[in-house]
Amino acid sequence: MTDLATPPRLPTPRRTPIASPTPLLVVGLAIGAVFAVPAVYVAIRAFDVDRPLDDTYQEVVGPLWRTVQLGALVSVSAAAIGTLLAWATVRTDLPLRRFWRMALILPLVLPSFVGAGAFIAGLAPGGIIHDALDLVGITPPRRFRGLGASWLVLTVFTYPYVLLPVSARLVALRSNQEESARMLGFGPRQAFIRTTLPAIRPAILAGGLLVFLYTLSEFGAVQLLGYDTLTRVVFSTRRDDPSTSFAAAATLLVLAVAVVALERRLRGRSSPDGRVAGVAHRPTELGWRKVPATLTCIAVLGLGLLVPVLSLATWAGRGIQNGTVGFGELVTPALNTAVVAVLAAIITVAVVLPIAVETTRRPRVASSVAAGAVLGGFAIPGLVIALALAVIALRVTGFGWLYQTLGLLVIGYVIHFGSQALASSEQAVRAVPDRVREQAQLLEPNAWRRAATVEFPLMRPGLVAGGGLVMLATLKELPATLLLAPPGFVTLATEIWGGFGEGFYAETGAASLLLIALSTALTWLLVLRPTARR
C-alpha cells in the first residue's frame, strides 16, 4: 500500500567520478588514433628504402629548398600585408573602412589553383590582362611562371588568413594601453610599437603559420605556374617510385611539424584576452595618407579578387557566346561536389564531436592528445594524407575494398579537415552550460531524450558552422581529390584542374565561376556575416 503522504523517490542521477575514463573518452581516443594513422604510416614507409639514399636525396633536395623558400616568402609578405590592412581598417580613419574590412577578406573564396589559372588565362592572348596591357602599350610577359609568379599569386590569396585574426585582436584590444603609453611620454608610433604590436604578435604568428602550412600543401597553383615543389615530387612519383614519393611526403611532414613547433616557441607567453568596458578607440588620423591607403586596398582587392574573377568571366562569356560552353556539362561535377561536401561535413562533425565533448567538459591529458591528433590532420598536407590512405588501401590487407571508393575520399577529407570542425564543435558543446545540463538531468532521466530536446538544439548552430567550414574546405580542395577520387568521379575542382592544364579557358572559366559562387555563399555565411556582427 503506497503511503500518499510520502513523495515518490526519484532515481538519483549517477555522477561519474572524474578519475575513471568514460566510454566517450575511449571513443575519442580511438578516433584520434585514426587521425594519426596517415602520419604514422608515412613515417614508417619513409624508412623503408629500396633505393640508394643518395638518389632519393638528389630528387628531393631541390624541391625541398624551393618549397621552404616559397613558404617563407609568402608567409612574410602575407603577414605584412595582412597586418597593415588590419591596422588600416580597424585603427585609422580610412574612408569606407567597414566596407574594406569585409571586402578584403573576399580573396579567400578563390582556391589558389583557380586564381593561378585565372591569372594565366588573363595573360594569355585574348585574356583581359593581356588586352589591358596591350592597350597601355606594355608588352605583356610571355610567361607567368616561376618563383615570382607563385609568390605573388599565393600572397594575394592567403593574406586574409592573417587579416582575420589580427583585426579581431585589434578590435578586442584595449585602447587604454596605447593611451597609457602616450601619457607616459611616448609618441603615437612608439606607443603602437611598444604596446599594441606585442599584443597582436600571437595573432600575426598564428596567421603566418596557417599561410606557411597552406603553401606547403599547395599543389595546383605551383603546378600551373611551373614552380617545382615537394608536392610535385609526391604526386608524380607515387606510382613508379613510391619510396621517393614517401620520402618527399615525410619531408613535408617534418617541415609541417617544425613550423608548428617554431610558431609555438615564438608565441611565447600569450597574454590573456582582456575584456574592458570603456571608451572606443580614437582612430589614428591619416590625413593625406588616406589616398595611398585607399589605393593600396583597391590594388590588393583587385589582384586578389576582381582581376581573377573578371579574367574568368571574360573567357566564360566568350565561350557562352561561341556556344562552346554548355552549362549542362557542369551539372554532374557540381552535384558530385555538393554530395561529397555534404557527406564530408556530416561525418566530420559527428566524428569530432566526442573529442570536443571530452576536451570541453573533462579536460585532461588523454583528451588533449586526441584533440592534438585531429589538429595535426590540418597541418599535414592533404596530398600526404591522400597518399598514405591510397597506399594503405592498396597494400594493407583487409582495406582493399576501400581503394578508389568515394568512402576513402571522404575519409581523407575528414582527417584533413577535422580541425575545422573541432573548434566550432567545442564552442557548440560550451553552448550547453553545465547548469542547464544538470537541470535537464533532474527533469528528464532518459539521456537520449535529453540530448534530443535540450542539448542538440543548443549545439546546433555551432555544429552547423563547423559543418559549413568543412564544406567550404572540401569545395576548394584539389590534390587529395585528384589522388583519391574514384575513376570517373569528377568534381568541380578536378574538372577545372583538367581544363586549365589543357588550356580550355572558356569551359574552365564557367566551372570556376560556379565554384567561386558556391565558395562565396559559404564564406559569406560562415565568415563575413559573423565578422560584420562584431
Place this chain on the structure above:
Amino acid sequence: MARDRAAVGVSSVSVSYVGARRAVDDVSFVAEPGSITALLGPSGCGKTSLLRAIAGLERPTDGAITVADRVVSGPRDWVKPEHRNIGMVFQDGALFPHLTVADNIAFGLKAAGVRASRSDRDARVAELLTLVDLVGLGDRLPDTLSGGQQQRVALARSLAPNPSVLLLDEPFSALDAGLRIHVRAEVVRILREVGVTSIFVTHDQDEAFVLGDRVAVMRDGRIEQIGSPDELYRLPVDRWVAGFVGEANFVPGTSSIDACCAETSLGQIPLTTEPISSGSAIDVLVRPEQILMSPGDAAEVVSVEYYGHDVRYELLLDDGTRLAARTHPDRLLTRGDRVSIAFDGDAVATVFPSR
C-alpha cells in the same frame, strides 16, 4: 627628480563628439596645487570626457586648459598628451601584460627626454614599490596579481616620471566592493604622501566625499556645484544636487515673519541666512539623520531597514507626506509604531522655493 606641484585651470571648456550634443558644456574650475578634486556625476554626464580633455586624449572645441600656468589646450595652442607631464590611471589599470611589474613601472622612465641611467631607474622603481607597498613583486607578471595589486602598480607606473598632475578615471570601479574601500584608502594615503595635484572621476558619492578635498558635481556636461563635501551635503545649490549627494527629504513649510525660520510639520526649523521673503511657501531640505523620533502620534512607521550601524525608517505623516529617517539602533522601532517627529535642533537647513 622633484618637480613643483601644479595647479590645473579649466576655463570655459566644451567637448563634443561628431554629430552628438556637447559632452562637456562650458565648464570652468581650478584645482589647487597638491589638492585632490573629484568629478562626480551619473554616467553620461561628461566627467570622463572632461578628464580626457585635460589629459589631451580629446580635443576641446572651445575653451582653454592650463597646467602650472602653461596653456596646454587653447584656441591657438595644443600640447600633445605625451608632452604634458600628466599621469593617468585608467579604470582597469591598463597594465602592459607582456612586461613585468618592474618593467611596467619603469616604462615611463624610458621615454624620450627622460635622462635616467639604469641604476637611477632601478632606484626609482624600488622607491615606488615601497610607496605602493608591493615590495618583492617586481618580477611578477600583471596577470598573476590581484585587482587591488594591479591598480597599485598602475598608480606606481603613472607616478614614476614625477608628473605634475595625476588623473584617475574611475580607478576603483573594476574592484569588488570589499576591496574597494581598502584600496582607495591606500591610494589616498599615497597621493597625499606624494603631494601631486590629483583629479579623479567617479559616479560613487561615497568615494568622492571620502577622497576629494573638493568635489565638482556634474550633470549633462555642466558643473552643477563645486565645493567641499560638507558644502555640497549641507548647502546644495539645487534639488538635484541635494538628492544626488545623499538621501533628501523636502519638507513643505512656510517662512516665518522674521524670515529666519520655517514652520513645518517638524516644528520650527532654523534656516540658512539666505534672505527669503516672509510668509512664502518653501521646501526645507532635511537629511534623514536630522529627524528625531519619540513616542507620539504624528506619524506612523511604514518600513524598517536595519543596517547595523544605523536604522532607516520610512515615516508616513497624517497629511500624506513621506519622510525617511535614520537613527542609532538603540531604541528599535517596528512597523506600525506611531512616533512624533522633530528637527535636530543644532543643524541649519537649506531651503528651496516650493514647487
